[in-house]
Amino acid sequence: MSTLLEVSGVSVSFDGFRAINNLTFSIGSAEMRAIIGPNGAGKTTFMDIITGKTKPDQGRVVFGEKSMSLLALSEAQIAQAGVGRKFQRPTVFEDQTVFDNLLLALRKDRGPLSVLLYRQNRADRDKVHALGEEIGLKDQLDRKSGELSHGQKQWLEIGMLLAQDPRLLLVDEPAAGMTPDEREHTTGLLVEAAKTRAVVVVEHDMEFVRRLNCRVTVLHEGSVLAEGSLDHVTQNQDVIDVYLGR
Numbered sequence: 001m002s003t004l005l006e007v008s009g010v011s012v013s014f015d016g017f018r019a020i021n022n023l024t025f026s027i028g029s030a031e032m033r034a035i036i037g038p039n040g041a042g043k044t045t046f047m048d049i050i051t052g053k054t055k056p057d058q059g060r061v062v063f064g065e066k067s068m069s070l071l072a073l074s075e076a077q078i079a080q081a082g083v084g085r086k087f088q089r090p091t092v093f094e095d096q097t098v099f100d101n102l103l104l105a106l107r108k109d110r111g112p113l114s115v116l117l118y119r120q121n122r123a124d125r126d127k128v129h130a131l132g133e134e135i136g137l138k139d140q141l142d143r144k145s146g147e148l149s150h151g152q153k154q155w156l157e158i159g160m161l162l163a164q165d166p167r168l169l170l171v172d173e174p175a176a177g178m179t180p181d182e183r184e185h186t187t188g189l190l191v192e193a194a195k196t197r198a199v200v201v202v203e204h205d206m207e208f209v210r211r212l213n214c215r216v217t218v219l220h221e222g223s224v225l226a227e228g229s230l231d232h233v234t235q236n237q238d239v240i241d242v243y244l245g246r
Contacts (some may be wrong), residue, residue, distance in 0.1 A: 102141075
């Protein structure tokens, strides 16, 4: 499998505190990866660097077959290059229907004129229905998004990201606040997405990570402490000392 994202020797400091310390990480083009680690390990800063929100002091971040440097791009350009990010709290347009949220998210020319002149077409409607099916909301397309449960809003937001057809999906704590059934559905949704793109899940919930059944990267003090299967990393003495033993 070809490498889609490669982060090498990346460091960043804030007011003298080294949040990321010589971090190296790579992920394949159709791979699921879970990132775990104690609070303050650098998980959010790591995602901020990939999405262009934070620029590192040193190191390289390259993406895609042409090894494009993400460090030279703005947040908007990185999103256009195919990097999608889902934050912990869902941000959907609550007054719009599920259908309209998905329609707005479809990957399209976003210039002011094209948005003004946009007319819905059959292909777009079909794509929205297919996305509704994929995320398990096909029966909810006409509902206002504000009426959805917490879990359903999370799925809608994942659907809005998938509508942009990203090659790399960064997902922050998707299982937080979900019922067991919702978590089960979320697992299936992410596993399915990882068949055709790279999916990075930052998660505290070990049971959820186990169900993803993927390679795990453990961060500590801004560096990779261990990597491998969940069983492998949870038996690592360093990981037990800094993270699991607390």
